[in-house]
Amino acid sequence: MRFLLAVFVTAAVVVPLTAAVRPAVPAPEPATLAPLTAATLEEAYTANRANAALASRMAAAHGDRHRAASDRALAAPSRRLLAFDGRGAGRAAEVFGDLAHADRTAVLVPGSDTSLDTYERFHRAAAALHHRLTAKAPPGTRTAVVAWLGYTTPGTVSATAVTPARAEEAAPELRAFLRELRTVSGPKAHVTLLCHSYGSVVCGRAAPRLDVSDIVLLGSPGTGVDTAADLRARARIWAARGGDDWVGSVPHVSADLFGTTVGFGTDPVSPSFGARVFTAGPGGHSDYFTPGSVSLANLTRIVLGETTEVTRA
Template sequence: MRHGRRPLRVLLAVLVTAAVVVPLTAAARPAVPAPAPAALPPLTAATLEQAYTANRANAALASRMAAAHGDRHRAAADSALASPARQFLAFDGRGAGRATEVFGDLAHADRVAVLIPGSDTSLDTYGRFRAGAAALYRRLTLRPGTRTAVVAWLGYTTPGTVSTTVTTQARADEAATKLREFLRELRSVTASGVHVSLLCHSYGSVVCGRAAPGLAADDIVLIGSPGTGADSADGLHTRARVWAARGTDDWVADVPHVRVDLFGTTVGFGTDPLSPSFGARVFAAGDGGHSDYFRPGSVSLANMARIVLGETSEVTRA
């Protein structure tokens, strides 16, 4: 069965690579009206609930505006985010949308995992990104006595999987600045000495690679990564431990790990993070595909939970 999937994986890799020189065009989606983000005080442990309340109200307003515009899909997506049970540090319903959601008690957590998404993640597809964060949080809570929180950070406009932007660092450079700012803000909310792990999926690993120098994180975990833009873990210039994994059925394995200058633009992200020459701590991710890293019960989810919890001696190696 896996052998039969190989042609599809190769085709996907070729499409992603070919998008550099043969851009695929599509009709632009009409803009969906949405309010400006809610005005919030500086985030601290004391203002968390105020931020959660204001962002839920903003999502509810965005849902009503999308419904009036005739976009039922976006209206439903925004309405789900406005649920009283949801906790958002940030929400912006304009354009593709941005959101930063918290699972757990962030102010009192000893260990925090921050998920950085890859391509094709927006408010319209947010449900699948959120599902991964929720699965990780449930897995972390299986260990008693440890206070944990998970943050799903959709803090940038992700590129399309088949596009020119997905093969360059431009979006990652923009996102890296925002990610650094967010992690500094996160430290003002959490307890002193909190351990922060970044779980960076697909193009999100490019974002983490670009943000890595000086980043306020303890672990950087690269999953399904096309590369980071650096030739080695040392080249990321970070004090964080660098981990990497890829499922055996992930089509990213067939994307060329190169970095070349093409028409004045640097294309590709260089060395495979799983390569021995890169120097990351490589761990097992099982036989899953590109979208399976946070699947409940998976090898990859179990190992990422161990990294977040500091159970590094129990992480199974590839």
């Protein structure tokens, strides 16, 4: 029975996803940077854009036009890259807004099937949130958004999509990144962590004692714990799922099979989990940052600290 349950969980999570492309293309080592501070931000942006441009040329010479185009887009003068690594599936951290002076910053953590090859959709989500924050922030409130592709997301047609292994590898990276972010934004800035799909498993592993105001779980298959309190986070815990999100059909269970944990446990939008559940509208798994959506409106309110205005489910 436990084996059949694990197979069902695997099918429910993996089948709806589109397989990611993981090209074995050559790329340079990441740029060598000075310690990140407000004073070194522009230096980091410049160095990482140059590294992305070099990665694009190397990918083009290798014959991978798709990766070359993705890297070239990230190398554009308007892009603000805190980090870039073109090797393998690739990693990047991109800033929208004035990070050094932001009063409120949102950090987006993506889920499965996110790589440099699919980065544009992640970029669109972060840009949509930043646009909404800019439009809705009260006078005098400065905002920024960071798209953090700081880990190798699970392959879609693989066991890693339904096990915590990649999240356990990613959690220390996320903690370190958020500490580094504090050296730029300062101790008074409010940071909100927005965790989508498998990214919510990453955030669940990283949650204990994180210096963030809010953790938001979007379209989450679970976090690996039974309750929000078990995350041992100082932050407020929020959760939402769109009406047409296929994750609602995933069995929210966890089973140990042959020494491996399969599944992520309690549904974060269930009453027993204890999160602050808010409405996300009728959207699907990839629609949480759609301009004009109920979900994006509520995410904006959470980031801005307007928690009494959030429409609760």
